[in-house]
Amino acid sequence: MARAVLDTATARRLFLHRHLLGTTPKGAGKGADLYQLIHDLGFVQVDSVSTVERAHHMILFARRPAYRPKNLDPLLERDRLLFEHWTHDAAVIPAEFYRYWSLPFRRSRDRLAEKWKTWQGGAYRGEIQRVLDHVAEHGACRSADLMAEKHRGQSGGWWNWHPSKAALEFLWRTGELAISKRQGFQKFYDLPTACYPEVCNLAPPEVEEAVDWFCHEALKRLGFATSGEIAAFWDHVFPAEAKAWVDRGLKTGQLQEIEITCADGKRRKSVCFPDTLDEAKTLEPAPNRVRILSPFDPALRDRNRALRLFDFHYRIEIFVPAAKRQYGYYVFPILEGEAMIGRIDMKANRNAGVLEVTKLWLEPGVRASKGRLAKLEAELSRMARFAGCDRVEIAQDWVQG
DSSP states (O other), X not given: OOOEEEOHHHHHHHHHHHXXXXXXXXXXXXXXXXXXXXXXXXXXXXXXXXXXXOHHHHHHHHHOTTOOGGGTHIIIXXXXXXXXXXXXXXXXXXXXXXXXXXXHHHHHHHHHHHHHHHHTOSGGGGGHHHHHHHHHHHOSBOHHHHHHHHOTTXXXXXXXXXXXXXXXXXXXXXXXXXXXXXXXXXXXEEOHHHHOHHHHTSOOOOHHHHHHHHHHHHHHHHSSBOHHHHHHHHSOSOHHHHHHHHHHHHHHTSSEEEEEEOTTSOEEEEXXXXXXXXXXXXXXXXXXXXXXXXXXXXXXXXHHHHHHHHOOOOOOOTTSOGGGOSSOSSOEEEEETTEEEEEEEEEEETTTTEEEEEEEEEOTTOOOOHHHHHHHHHHHHHHHHHTTOSEEEEOTTOEEO
C-alpha cells in the first residue's frame, strides 16, 4: 500500500501547532497556564546567554506574551511542579515526568564514572558519601558550602571543580540529589525526597516501559519523525531502542508510515500516529504574526529539520571568530505566520533601558514591506518590555541586502 504523503505546507503547519506556535499567543503565562505550556512542550531548554533574555524565558514568551521571567521560579522552587535536569541539554521538566528519569539516572552512572576519570580524576569519588551525609544532615547546600568546609581557596570554575563540587554534580546527574533552588547561577542541592516526595514514592519503571514512554511522548510532540528524531528528542533512549519501538508500532498498527515533502521537493520517510493525518487536514493556519524566537527554540533546535521544513539555514556563531561570522554573535530567528523570514541582531542595554537593534537580514524573496516592518517593530516593542527596557532604538540602514 502506498504511503500517505504530507505536503510541505501541511507538514510545516502540523509541526508549528505541535510546538505551540500555530495559534494566536495568549494566556496568563504564569501558574497553571505556564505549567501546562511547559508540560505540552515536554521541556524547556535552559541556556545562560542573555543578550536579550535567557533562552528558556524567550521560548516561553514567544508562546505567552504575558509571561515574565519571575513567573517561572514559583513552579520550580515553591510548588515543585518542575525539576531541573537534562534532556539533550539542560532543561526544566514537569515533575510528573520525574519517575521516567530513573532510566537516564541509571545509565548516567556508568557513563559519567568512565568519562570523569579523565575529566575530573578520581578524587570526587571519595567525596560522594560525605556530600550525601552533609545534605542529609543539613539540608540544601551549595558547592561553596562544602568548599568552605574542606577546600578553602580552591577554584570552583567548571574547568577545575573541587572534588566536592564534582561529587554534587555527579550525584545530581545520577538522581541521588536534586536542584532545590538557585541564587543567580548558584545551585542548591537537596535530596529528591525532600523536593519531590510524592513522585519519589512511585515505583521506577522497567527499561521497556521507560523506553516506550520516551518514544511515545517524543512522537506526540513532534507530530511526525524518524526513529532517529524520536531518540534525539529527549536524548534518553538509544537509537536502536527507538528503531525497535517504531518497528513494533508499525507491526501492531499503532504507528503509520508517511512521507514528508521537504522544502527542496525531496520526500523523507517518517512515522506518525494513525490519527495525525486527519488532524493535520483540519488545522487552522498559524496567525500572520511576527515572533522573534530564541536560537534554542524547540521548533529550531534540530537545525537540519528546520532546513528541510522551512528552507531556513540557521547556526549560532558565538564560537565563530568575529571576522568569519556571516551574521553576528547571537542573532535571533524571525517567524512570520508559518514561514521563517529572517534573523535579527539586537541586544538589551538595561542600564540605558534600551533594546538596541542593529541589523535585520530577510530571507531571499522576503520583501521589507511597510506592513511587515510594522509588524516586526510591534514585536520589538513587546520584546523591549519583556526584557525590562523602556524603548527600542533601531540603527539606520538596519535592513541588510
